[in-house]
Amino acid sequence: VCTTGTFYEMNHGTAAAQRDVYRTWWFALILATLGTNIFCAMMKRYPWKKHHTGFVMAHIGILTLLAGSLVSLHFGLDGNLALFEGETGDRVALLDKALQVALPGGSYASFPVVFEKDPPRPGHECRFSVPGTGVVLVAEEFLPHVALRESYEEAAAGGPALHFVLEAPFARQDSWLAAADPARSRIDFGPAAFAFLLAREGQDVAARARGAPGKNSLSFVLAPGGRLLYGLTTARGQVSQGEVVTGRPVETPWMGMKVTVDRFLERAAPHRTVSPAPPPEKDERRLSAVKVRLQGPRGRSNPEWVVWTEARKVAWESGTATVAYRAPEVALPFQVRLLRFNSDKYPGSSMAATYESWVRVDDPERGVSEHHISMNHPLHYRGYIFFQASFVEGEPMMSIFSVARSPGLPLVYVGVGLISMGVLWMFYLKPMLARRDAARALLAHKERESRHEAPSADAARGRPGAAEPASSGA
Template identity: 25%
Template sequence: MRKKLRALFLFFASLKLAVFVLLGTATVLAVGTVVESMYGMRAAHLMVYGTWWFGGILFLLGVNVLCAALSRYPWKPHQTGFVVTHAGILVILLGSVITQRFGVDGNLPVVEKDVNDAIALSDLKFVITNELSEQRKELPVPETGRPSHGNLMSVQVSPNHIVEIDTFYPRALFTETWEKSPVPGLGYPVVSLLLESSRFNVEQQLVAESPSGPTEFEMGPAIFSFQKLWDKKEEARFLNPIAKKETGEKEKGTVLIVLSGREYRLPINGLLGGWVDLGSTGHKIRATKYYTHAIVQENELVNKSSALINPAVRLEVRSKDGNLEHHTLFANFPEFPTLHRKLSGKNTVDGLKARMIAPRQRAEMGIVGRQRGVLRIAQSADDKKLLYVVQSRDGSVNGKGELPLNTPIETGWMDAKFTVLDWKPAAVRSVEPKPVDRIPDASTPYISALRYHIRDLASGTTSAPRWLYQGDLQRETLSNQRLVFSLTKDRLLLPFKVRLEKFMIGTDPGTTKAASYASDVTVLDSTTPRNGPVHISMNEPMEHAGFTFYQASYQKEEGKPTISVFSVNRDPGRLLKYLGSILLVLGISVMFYMNPHYFDILLGKKK
């Protein structure tokens, strides 16, 4: 038995095993590099670095190094470099194991002037929430580096129902299509518009009053819009716009009302003229005061100047029951309406959300000193026809009336003309994921998606498959249970909060391209308080409570506060890896210096 153990020990300490393990490790690392370049860092982790067999190779390497060092015991002075080098390798491997087991690596997005303490990690979770009992179950998703199909996962969500996941896309792009609604009147109006001239040819789809689709787009010196009209009065006002050159009235912006899943865009100029019907809801709305530069003086909102600096508007909403809501909207601060809402009466307009959109800044659009041509298309109140109005830059009407399909209409803007290629009076949105196998562009944002179906054990039937996207929700009612399914990243709560005080972007000279970005943050920690804000830039991370925060990226959208994204890392094995690296370099240096020939000469054995 002792001989067998001795033979096994010598095998693990052998040079042949060392060569095999080192060649295998180098090959796997090369494969991992290729996989990462083709499928991304997460795929490389799932397919290579996070697998059991890669861990086995590293374990075998550690055993080989340890046995090789012990096989020379007792060590001689000239073997000092050999022992130190092998000790360095073992310390590096130990530090790597500690990092993999206890380390944290994720992202922390923080909205400007807001706080966050939840780090988004890499692992995906399939979350099932019961809305009635408020029970929540989080299950790990069977992630793969490439698209996978089959019986991937099964979860029993009720005594008679099983949710089965049959498809998983680790990276997906989404194609949005609008299809004719199966129920008349349910959905949103959609038109496909073709714009053509001697200089351009553009096809664009417009969706009226849908929060998920555009209602207008801009191209060159023109604006194109599509809306739904609700009565004959609106149709008359639409077909007879007041030219700006006749009134001299400046555009004051738009009020955006969201109610019962529909979106209403109402020009403030029209709201200042009196009560306006809010579609066919029975509610009415009007503007009582408009501000270009709103400030608070002696607890009163006043207009400081005529410069368009802080636009605001005061609204009154009269419900169909005759009760009033008073809103003060600020274009630069869309979250304020909730804070400034006042009520008169018991019955209010439930679910109404209001927002102000400031008038367009011509300088930003690159057409200083010029008005813009406008093409407006609208669906009639009875949903049976399309209407259009074309206005020139000075506001005069170039054409209007009923709009036929597949018929080119001249705009009067040089040789430009437009054609409505398709029209759906009521359409529903359909989103289908398209799997992305190889990554053509590392900057393209991909999200994961899975497809599931529900099997009824009592009847033996299976529901139609449905897609669940990362960050999205799907609701199902099963056996008197209201369940919510979601696909989200695993989260880790920090023992403190981070508040984003200010986000800064540095641009290349003469351009708007971001050259650098940085954040000033405040750490809210009662255990380990910090004085004042901390500056985090691309080359200046912040360290706190064992976590390191790096400035990773940002999200900036018009009309929304900026989001700064920090890469958060906690590496408890870092010091061991640094120490192992130092020992490795030191050992190699000693081996070159303290070789056997040197000691033979030193001891007088050789001359």
Template identity: 25%
Template sequence: MNKIKDLYSRLEKLLSSMKFAVCIISLFTLALIYGTFMESFHGAEYANRLVYKSWWFMFIELCMFISILMAVVVRLPPKKRLYGFYTIHAGLIVLFIGSLFTYTNGIDGSIQIIPNTPSSKIFINRDYAKITFPQLNKVYRLKLPYTASPEDLDTEINGLELQTYLPYAENALEWVERKNFNPALHSSHYQLFNANMSQEFTLSLDPNSDFKSSTKMGLLSIHYMPVILENCMTKESQSNLVIWNLETGDCFTPEEKNIEVKKTPKDSRFLVIDYQGKILKFFPDFSPVAVKDDLTKDPNSPFRILSRNVFEDKPNLFLFGESLAYYQKRKNKWVLKSLKEGPASLPWMGFSLRLLKHDIEKYPVQLPKYVKPVMDNNEIIKGAVTAIKVNYQGQEFWARNDGPLEITNGQDSIRIEIVPEEKKLPYQITLDRFVMNKDPGTNNPASYESYVHLLDGRNTEGIKKHHIYMNNPLKYDDFTFYQSSYFPIGPNEQYGSVLSVNYDPGRAFKYLGSLLIVLGSIWHFLLNRRKKVKKHA
């Protein structure tokens, strides 16, 4: 029993000592400095994950709380000369209690509102994995770790393994070996450049690739085609049509196969192909796909017909892996160029095209790689991707927050989404008007404000109108809505508004604690001053 009392006395002496307090305050100060630097470079959310809401920072705060509490305990019973001291420390304890309420029950999120559309859904900065099994009619929501660095999940749900979580990532280009060799499904990586700019892009015909077979750069439309079409695209023909047999891979012009090009009474060209006893009808100037009798498209047709007339009025570039073709108006002909020996010049704005990589055995994918986020003007410009690596039946996939991942094995399917935590408000906020003021010189946004109305069905007060702008938030039902940012929703500079939402159940405790600290400091000063006056009297 005496040993326990002795141990408690030593522990009490240590926890209430000035040395312990100085050490804890020093660690707390260093952590705040570190968090401030992280916030300035990587954003507030990253600093929260790394520092302010980490277990070690919470442990430092707990030690501070214990130090403050023990400093009061060892000075009991109360003494009049320490009334100010007691009040200061009581204020600090109340402040810690308020912070605890904020941490456990507080809400920090955002709400997106668009004109004339009621909204009541708050998105909170906490990631969830939403996993849907349609055949089982089951939906699972897995809370993801609140961490700033990659973390292993080691979770299995109905045969689906969730392996790694990346809170911040960037998509990196990688080339993956194709299981079944098919030279027609080739992929290429190019560089388009002139004296003023340079841009790289990747195109692929492989259905497993994350890259498409077409893209657009300004007015230039780029089409990635199978190699077998390169000669047909530049063949001279009166019809200016190219017929492509998907089954055999052959291509030819109507003139080569004596296929007649006819016209409707409205002067629309059409072709009829008799294939294995089936009549296939085409209107190539409108669609390369065959049409049925009711004029709906027939995607199962083995033929495609390309009308080169469609691509001659505007800039169009056709790429065939290691070669390219385009229509040159000045010479009124289609030009075919090789990219094997180096860059090929293009007839638009001094541009040239360089082939960086061409592969028939691998296809390009975008695999998430962990990075520390980078912020600029309160917007994340690097590391905006959140990803989860999953394994299903021995095959690895990446689910990202920029769209759902669909996995199927022919019988069962799985849908994986990374979504933020949601909270529904018991009232609705509608954007009436969004106003943006711009700097006259740079045309950059200088300020923006939202005119909204609020409708709460729980009472009979009706619609309440509010004007939200910088330093003038909307406060309602213990929630505070601040003007945060905006997003485009259509042409003619139409915007939606983003309001940051804060709910702080510990605010009253924080105000009370701060008031007690101020009053205690004044009281402590007056008591010490009276003591000094009596001493000198």
């Protein structure tokens, strides 16, 4: 079973292995059965004798190891901490999943869910009551993997948005940019970065459109009066500017690339489409989604698709509620700040050969300390272990740490030690003691034989001497 679980984790990821193998009732039953068999096998030899020492020691070690593993599995911590350079964090995202809801007025609730095993569907909805409110969060439908298409539509109110297409000799990419949304006003495609900016009255439009040297960039600027301009900056600092005409490509000096704005909306509202897609094998690469609604005494909200890791605003009664589908978090008793991240690549390749982080730990109990974390050198601090798990390229760089805490680890160490000593006792020390006892027994036997032969010899010599006087007298 453990071998199968290992291969399952390799193919589907740690979270899937925890959910489908190690934290299931049948795996706990297997461990309990194994522990019971080991205990009964040990007690079958009771009362134990001296030669049972290694046997009993090894069996107690196995039971201690199982107990420590169960303690760590059910009471330990296994999650991730992602930090940008210069960012400080103290909350670890667990490998579990939860639906979270925040209602107007401050009511909040979090509900652990495992929709991969028991998904909601029409006729089989999952209902979660928010304590003290009379409101129910209803999960209507679940998709294990979705294709998410985000776009913008003409609206009566809203900020400007545009859609552009980047065409290269062997590739094509497109995207929307929204000037009023900081999260959607910029995008980086790798070879070049794009931005959509607003120029206020009296502001220098040319300066606004100029990008920073060192990277290829194209900035669209909406000038006062409604004119849409662009500023193209190369990595060497060369600048060219002009006016954007919808449908007309802008030639760039970047390896034959062309950029075309095919849609421009002065007032736009975001719109997205969620559709099912074939799921990848690994859980970490899946983008699941759940359709939810709020229901209460005064009515219900419109259904909304909530994609994994995001929070959605939902109009509810006289205010706005927030529904999130993401990992629950656990607070650390200290703060971690990412000071610097470094990644070295294989020569002639974009694949990372090694990556490492320098962090500062601000602990109210132990003070401030700085540490280095690399792929093969985790940080051990106050029972927590920080592994350098991954990273995300960008400006600034993001470092991802895997954080673990195993309260049963001391029991595991004790169990391994007892098993090792028991095996050494049974296969090395016990035979040595047996040979020593056999040698002692043989020596004692020889000593007894020698003591028995000595009086017999004396008696044999004494009998003829006693008979001689009788013979001479006759």
